[in-house]
Amino acid sequence: xxxxxxxxxxxKDVKGDARISPRAHVRHTGALIRRxxxxxxxxxxxxxxxxxxxxxxxxxxxxxxxxxxxxxxGGGQEAYVQYVVxxxxxxxxxxxxxxxxxxxxxxFNTGVMDRFRSLPIGRGSVLFAKIAVELMRMLFATVVxxxxxxxxxxxxxNWAGLLASVGLSAVFGxxxxxxxxxxxxxxxxxQSVQAMGFLVLMPLQFGSSIFAPTQSMPGWLQNFTDYNPxxxxxxxxxxxxVGGPAAHDVWMxxxxxxxxxxxxxxxxxxxxRTKS
Amino acid sequence: xxxxxxxxxxxxxxxxxxxxxxKHYGETKALDGVDLDVREGTVMxxxxxxxxxxTTLVRxxxxxxxxxxxxxxxxxxDVVRQPRQLRRVIGLTGQYASVDEKLPGxxxxxxxxxxxxxxxxxxxxxxxxxxxxFSLTEAAKRPAAxxxxxxxxxxxxxxxxxxxPTVLYLDEPTTGLDPRxxxxxxxxxxRMVGDGVTVLLTxxxxxxAEQLASELTVVDRGKVIANGxxxxxxxxxxxxxxxxxxxxxxxxRPLAAxxxxxxxxxxxxxxxxxxxxxxxxPVLSDEQLTAIVGAVTARGITLASITTxxxxxxxxxxxxxxxxxxxxxxxxxxxxxxxxxx
Numbered sequence: 050x051x052x053x054x055x056x057x058x059x060x061k062d063v064k065g066d067a068r069i070s071p072r073a074h075v076r077h078t079g080a081l082i083r084r085x086x087x088x089x090x091x092x093x094x095x096x097x098x099x100x101x102x103x104x105x106x107x108x109x110x111x112x113x114x115x116x117x118x119x120x121x122x123g124g125g126q127e128a129y130v131q132y133v134v135x136x137x138x139x140x141x142x143x144x145x146x147x148x149x150x151x152x153x154x155x156x157f158n159t160g161v162m163d164r165f166r167s168l169p170i171g172r173g174s175v176l177f178a179k180i181a182v183e184l185m186r187m188l189f190a191t192v193v194x195x196x197x198x199x200x201x202x203x204x205x206x207n208w209a210g211l212l213a214s215v216g217l218s219a220v221f222g223x224x225x226x227x228x229x230x231x232x233x234x235x236x237x238x239x240q241s242v243q244a245m246g247f248l249v250l251m252p253l254q255f256g257s258s259i260f261a262p263t264q265s266m267p268g269w270l271q272n273f274t275d276y277n278p279x280x281x282x283x284x285x286x287x288x289x290x291v292g293g294p295a296a297h298d299v300w301m302x303x304x305x306x307x308x309x310x311x312x313x314x315x316x317x318x319x320x321x322r323t324k325s
Numbered sequence: 326x327x328x329x330x331x332x333x334x335x336x337x338x339x340x341x342x343x344x345x346x347x348k349h350y351g352e353t354k355a356l357d358g359v360d361l362d363v364r365e366g367t368v369m370x371x372x373x374x375x376x377x378x379x380t381t382l383v384r385x386x387x388x389x390x391x392x393x394x395x396x397x398x399x400x401x402x403d404v405v406r407q408p409r410q411l412r413r414v415i416g417l418t419g420q421y422a423s424v425d426e427k428l429p430g431x432x433x434x435x436x437x438x439x440x441x442x443x444x445x446x447x448x449x450x451x452x453x454x455x456x457x458x459f460s461l462t463e464a465a466k467r468p469a470a471x472x473x474x475x476x477x478x479x480x481x482x483x484x485x486x487x488x489x490p491t492v493l494y495l496d497e498p499t500t501g502l503d504p505r506x507x508x509x510x511x512x513x514x515x516r517m518v519g520d521g522v523t524v525l526l527t528x529x530x531x532x533x534a535e536q537l538a539s540e541l542t543v544v545d546r547g548k549v550i551a552n553g554x555x556x557x558x559x560x561x562x563x564x565x566x567x568x569x570x571x572x573x574x575x576x577x578r579p580l581a582a583x584x585x586x587x588x589x590x591x592x593x594x595x596x597x598x599x600x601x602x603x604x605x606x607p608v609l610s611d612e613q614l615t616a617i618v619g620a621v622t623a624r625g626i627t628l629a630s631i632t633t634x635x636x637x638x639x640x641x642x643x644x645x646x647x648x649x650x651x652x653x654x655x656x657x658x659x660x661x662x663x664x665x666x667x
Contacts, residue, residue, distance in 0.1 A: 069409070073442060080439035088427050091468055160423035164484065167387045168440045169412040 069171050077170045081178030085152070089182075099186045102144065103194035106137055110260060111201050118261050127202055134198040135286035136259035138191060138214055139279060142222025143254075145187040147246045149179045150229025151239045157324070158238060172321065180226065184219060191215055210289035217289070217302055221282050224306035227313035234320040259283045278305035340365045340492050340523035341386065346395035348381050348547075355381040357547035358395070363492075363540075368524040370538030370555075372531070372642070378547040379527035380420070383496045386525065387417045400491050413441075416485030416522075420497035423481060426470040430461050430480050433469060434487055441488040455483040459513060475506035482513055493517065495526045499533060511536050531639050545646050559635035566634045567606045567617060572627040574602040580626055587620045605634075 069077075089095055110133050111126060119129035156162045156175070165175055195205070205211060229246060236242050256270060257263075257279040263271050274280050281301035288295025343361035347354070356378045363369040371379050384390045386399055388408040397404045402411040417423070424433045431452050438448030456462045459479040464472060469480055478498060485493060495514065499507040514537055518524055528534050534541055535555060542552040551558055571580055581597055581604055596605040608614045614633075621628065 076442065077440050080436050084425060084428060084432070084436050087429075087432055091427050091429075159426065160419055161425045163387075163389055163419060164417065164423040164437070165440070166389055167412055167415065167417045168437070168488075169409050169442075170440050174440075 074171055074174060077174040078177045081174055082181050085178055085182040099190040100193055103190050104197050107197045130202045131291050134203045135290045136283040137194055139218055139259060139282040139286045141187050141190050142218035143225060143250060145183040145222040146225035146229045148183045149226045150233035151242045152179050153230055153233035154239045154242045207290055214286040214289045217285055221302055221306050224309040227310060227317045230317040231313060231320055234324055253277060253279050257283060338365045341399050341525055343397045344395055346397055347393045349393055354547045359549055361542055363523055363525055365523050366521050367540060368518055368526055368538045370534035370541045371527045371544060372534050372541055373544035374529060377544045380496055383494045383527060387415055387494055388412060414491045416490035416493040418481045418485045418495050418498055420500045424469050424484055427468055429466050429468055430456060431465040433484055437484050437487045451487060455486055459483045474502055475509050478510050479513060492523045495524060497527055543645055551645050559641055565608055567608050568603050568632050568634050570603045570630045572629045576626050577604060580604055583620050583624050584617060587616060
């Protein structure tokens with residue numbers, strides 16, 4: 050895109066010692082992770098959502114809807130606990146994705162991104178650090194969810210399955226993150242990113258099998274929920290954690306993750322690179 | 326490492342070389358063929374009103390955006406082809422302090438040190454040093470958000486000095502600061518220049534350019550309209566005046582009358598300033614200046630001081646562009662990208 054040319058032959062050594070070594074990448078990412086962790090220390094309230102989200106959602110769904118939805122599952126509230134906790138776990142990845150998007154947007158708006166971009170660091174470092182910290186938040190929220198879950202009667206039968214679910218949720222969250230990164234780069238402020246994310250995620254979350262089985266939904270909605278990746282993710286988590294068929298849903302989730310990344314990652318990276 | 330040799334004939338090396346730089350934003354030409362040379366160890370002031378293209382220039386020179394055409398090298402590194410090497414030798418202080426407000430001052434500097442590949446120990450030591458130097462030691466542990474405007478700018482300056490840059494960009498470093506804080510920042514900038522850093526300073530303030538820069542490039546609507554040493558520029562647009570202060574203020578009137586008799590400078594343009602006890606006489610040539618001094622001596626008037634004064638930069642700008650630098654320009658599309666952080 051640039052027609053800028055060098056007339057001197059001297060500039061052949063374009064790469065030279067300009068390459069950033071893997072060790073330097075790790076160092077840069079480490080320094081930026083420290084920055085994001087300091088944010089949390091400076092502003093502990095930013096962890097509220099990670100703590101409160103699993104608590105409120107678990108209590109709300111188990112005690113408000115648990116009894117009636119549980120009946121349709123052929124049990125009661127206890128049956129619903131087994132149903133909804135893996136579903137909520139599937140949602141943790143989404144919060145992570147949203148966090149990366151809004152955080153990125155804030156950096157662009159404060160001018161600190163200019164500082165980073167004028168430093169001799171790989172641009173990926175800023176992104177990797179954000180992802181690492183949001184992953185930590187996600188794991189923290191998952192632990193809280195499990196504690197609350199167990200307190201309301203969730204029975205962890207399969208620890209390996211639990212870990213696999215966390216992993217799957219993180220994979221899907223990372224794929225979804227590219228969507229939020231794109232939003233984060235193109236939208237004016239963090240509030241718009243959050244509002245936009247809410248508008249997109251709300252129908253996806255509730256139009257899925259996260260909170261309730263889809264059998265009783267009207268046909269057109271079932272068509273939607275069947276192809277909703279969040280349904281796949283929730284059903285996969287359920288299969289992995291409490292038993293039942295999981296393979297198909299795991300593959301579906303992975304396919305969705307790969308597809309989202311393939312389409313949205315180039316868009317996000319392009320928008321990031323060309324943002325002036 | 327190959328570098329372009331800017332020093333073919335032994336003159337002072339050029340730290341920043343810009344040739345025919347063009348940058349469009351849609352229909353707006355933010356830069357329309359800019360040439361610029363900043364000699365090593367000097368301060369170049371880039372003076373111009375809002376939307377003149379100053380920030381666009383700095384953003385290209387710090388590799389934040391790419392030019393549409395033209396060429397620019399900083400410390401011998403090309404802005405387009407060698408951005409990573411270039412980033413190692415520059416420091417950037419934007420008009421909007423680009424520090425992380427949520428982080429304490431010390432943490433800001435430490436982070437930048439680590440990003441510049443200093444070891445932990447080096448980063449710690451340098452952060453302490455710079456906080457001390459910019460009088461921020463006491464505020465080191467507080468989040469930058471709690472800092473006053475001046476403290477934030479000082480932290481921003483400290484941040485841009487972490488990597489011991491050879492070229493420093495100061496993009497309107499005092500915009501939005503009160504006069505006292507502005508003086509504080511000026512003092513710091515002068516100290517940095519004393520350390521031998523080459524500085525490219527953009528400003529809308531004539532006074533700032535006069536205070537800090539030795540050379541000046543005046544830009545307007547993406548074009549360079551004048552450049553050179555500040556005093557040369559002022560001399561070029563003419564209007565030199567002589568300020569004479571007689572030892573005895575009572576001799577002001579007789580002195581004015583004597584000059585009037587001389588007949589070369591009309592009394593109409595000679596200003597008697599009773600407040601400072603001085604006489605301001607416009608002079609058009611060296612001969613006139615000699616004649617005036619001769620007339621004063623012939624009358625036997627004792628002088629306390631006699632100085633030549635050059636016109637203010639505002640007047641320079643007016644005579645160069647035909648409009649005042651500070652006046653709103655209705656005909657010019659103000660480029661929003663120019664002065665608003667994106």
